[in-house]
Amino acid sequence: MKNIYGALCCGLALLAFGCATAPESEAPAPAEAPETPEVQEVQEVQAAPNSKASVTTKFFAKNKLGQTVMQYTLKGAGGVVMDVINYGGKVVRLYLPDKNGESKDCTLGFNDVAGYETVDPYFGSIIGRYGNRIANGLFVIDGVTYRLPTNNEPGGIPCCLHGGAAGWDTKIWDAVPFQNGDTVGVVFTTTSPDGDQGFPGKVEAKVTYTLTPENVWRIEYEAVPDKKTPINLTQHVYFNFNGEAEGTILDHELTLCADKMTPVDAGLIPTGEITPVAGTPFDFTTPHKIGERVDTKGDKQLEYGNGYDHNFVLTNPSQNGELAQAAALYDAKSGRYMEVWTTEPGIQFYCGNFLTDKMVGKQGKPYQFRGGLALETQHYPDSPNQPNFPTTIVQPGQVYKTTTEYRFGTK
Ligand code: BGC
Secondary structure (H helix, E strand, O other), X not given: OHHHHHHHHHHHHHHHHHHOOOOOOOOOOOOOOOOOOOOOOOEEOOOOOOOOOEEEEEEEEEOOOOOEEEEEEEEOOOOOEEEEEOEOOOEEEEEEEOOOOOEEEOEOOOOOHHHHHHOOOOOOOEEOOEOOEEEOOEEEEOOEEEEOOOOEOHHHOXXXXXXXXXXXXXXXXEEEEEEEOOEEEEEEEEEEOOOHHHOOOOEEEEEEEEEOOOOEEEEEXXXXXXXXXXXXXXXXXXXXXXXXXXXXXXXXXXXXXXXXEEOEOOOOOEOOOOEEOOXXXXXXXOOEEHHHHOOOOOOHHHHHHOOOEEEEEEOOOOOOOOOEEEEEEXXXXXXXXXXXXXXXXXXXXXXXXXXXXXXXXXXOOEOOOOOOEEEEEEOOOOHHHOOOOOOOEEOOOOOEEEEEEEEEEEO
């Protein structure tokens, strides 16, 4: 069964992505940042002669503390264009060509920092120090109990979500854009002080976004703590291949290279079990439309999540630092297609069950329930409290290092 499934996933990769060629299209110019009295000059960075790729830097906005947030536009030689900001390393806009070569912004986000500072469900953000939930905000290392302030309570049960109320998604990171020929990117760095959001140890972190001419967005995470501490970094970009604020993602076809998942309780905390997906609405080992089974009556797991909001355990996870395929996503209407490859052992599939029309997107249109989905590569939620999950504890001086790629194309 394992082998057949492995072959299926691989087959899909070769058939679907291998055949997808990046259309030769010009992506539309990203929307202008709102007018501010402090308009900064647009800077083209290290433009490479004869390259279609470029990186430009400009003022994005001020945050509520009056700090300046900068935007970096990564224009890929293959047609993908992304606007990212140094506030939380957020991907504000992501232009993906469709099967006819027409580009559309396919990620959820806001045009200003105020949106991110108020109702933001982590749109496009780097997540740290700990992706997903830690039960009750508590864990013990070497007999010492650490108490993290809780910032989330599904089912009325408090927990620490995504590194706490002032997690790494709210930090202004140092950012250095770069261009090497047709490859462009930004290196984000920050220092998280000892005790940040209740976590032990100072952590030096570096997250590198690279956009390749093959339309691959590579994310490399590095972090070095000076005390024993849990680290679990991810990216919370939301996709909608119909375009942002253009309906739901229920007709997207998803494949997850995962034959098991970690069931949760009413607080969306893993119970500690690792159960097979076969015969359940969680079986995405072959492609299924997300809407097909999301509202299956009587499924306790779907009831707890109000839909999919679960960690899936990869069947053939990365070995020796090689990337392994975790997922594929396809929208037949636009032809947009994506694969997710990672060194992580798990992936959180969240189908936007907490999105509401109170969140107004970049086109001024409200977002819908299930108007976007996230595929967050990660270690499993609540690992510091789950002895049978792969550990997320990093030793002092040890280099935490993971890589994830979102590979975009069409078919
Ligand atoms: C979690 C959801 C949460 C969302 C935040 C996801 O990673 O699994 O439960 O609501 O992030 O918007």
